Amino acid sequence: MPEITQSMHQLAEPLWQESFNHPFIKELAAGNLPTDTFRYYLKQDRYYLQNFGDLHKQIADHISSPKIKEFLYAGAEGLHDDEADVRKTFFQELAITPAEIEATPIAPNAYSYVSHMYHELHEGSPARAAAALLPCYWLYNEIGKKLIKNGSPVKIYQQFIDTYDSDGFTDATNEMIKIVDELGAAANSDEQKGMKTAFVRSSWFELHFWGMAYEHQQWA
Numbered sequence: 001m002p003e004i005t006q007s008m009h010q011l012a013e014p015l016w017q018e019s020f021n022h023p024f025i026k027e028l029a030a031g032n033l034p035t036d037t038f039r040y041y042l043k044q045d046r047y048y049l050q051n052f053g054d055l056h057k058q059i060a061d062h063i064s065s066p067k068i069k070e071f072l073y074a075g076a077e078g079l080h081d082d083e084a085d086v087r088k089t090f091f092q093e094l095a096i097t098p099a100e101i102e103a104t105p106i107a108p109n110a111y112s113y114v115s116h117m118y119h120e121l122h123e124g125s126p127a128r129a130a131a132a133l134l135p136c137y138w139l140y141n142e143i144g145k146k147l148i149k150n151g152s153p154v155k156i157y158q159q160f161i162d163t164y165d166s167d168g169f170t171d172a173t174n175e176m177i178k179i180v181d182e183l184g185a186a187a188n189s190d191e192q193k194g195m196k197t198a199f200v201r202s203s204w205f206e207l208h209f210w211g212m213a214y215e216h217q218q219w220a
């Protein structure tokens with residue numbers, strides 16, 4: 001039997017290709033992504049990261065394997081990489097003030113993505129929720145590895161790319177892949193199907209996160 005993450009990767013491949021080719025990513029690499037669009041992305045991603053951390057904690061609470069618990073609690077504390085620190089620097093460099101953050105509500109696609117992850121945990125299972133978290137690590141790591149080859153002429157975009165290509169981040173991604181494989185191996189076929197669906201849906205939300213930022217999506 002191939003590992004469950006191999007078939008997840010295959011199922012999500014068309015969505016991932018669309019992410020690799022999304023104008024947000026192309027322009028980030030070329031250096032002509034409008035600063036306003038990157039600012040929009042960062043303000044929305046802040047909601048995502050906050051919920052992502054909380055979700056790690058909640059999933060860890062429901063999982064019995066001490067090894068998996070430890071990884072997820074560390075993820076909740078942001079120990080895997082300096083993503084949170086890098087973001088603080090970005091906010092300063094782009095003069096995103098607390099007042100501006102306060103005045104920015106979560107946008108439709110960020111809201112749906114986060115809701116999907118809580119749904120997988122509370123109406124599904126810890127294994128489905130872990131599968132829903134995986135594209136976040138894995139897709140960003142693949143994007144980092146692709147973009148690092150040419151980099152970006154814009155310093156802040158280069159810093160963004162560096163975060164996701166770092167050794168620490170690659171290690172965390174591989175660890176998360178292993179965790180999902182372990183949970184998949186212990187699951188029955190219905191549960192495995194649910195895990196794959198959760199993974200593909202998160203891949204869809206990842207793709208549309210770029211679109212949301214590119215179009216500065218609003219509720220009204």
Ligand SMILES: Cc1ncc(C[n+]2csc(CCO)c2C)c(N)n1
Nearest residue numbers: 045048052080081083136137140209
């Ligand atoms: C929409 C969205 N998806 C994925 C990431 C990347 N990311 C968020 S948390 C985390 C794990 C460890 O920090 C990673 C890789 C992002 N920033 N925003």
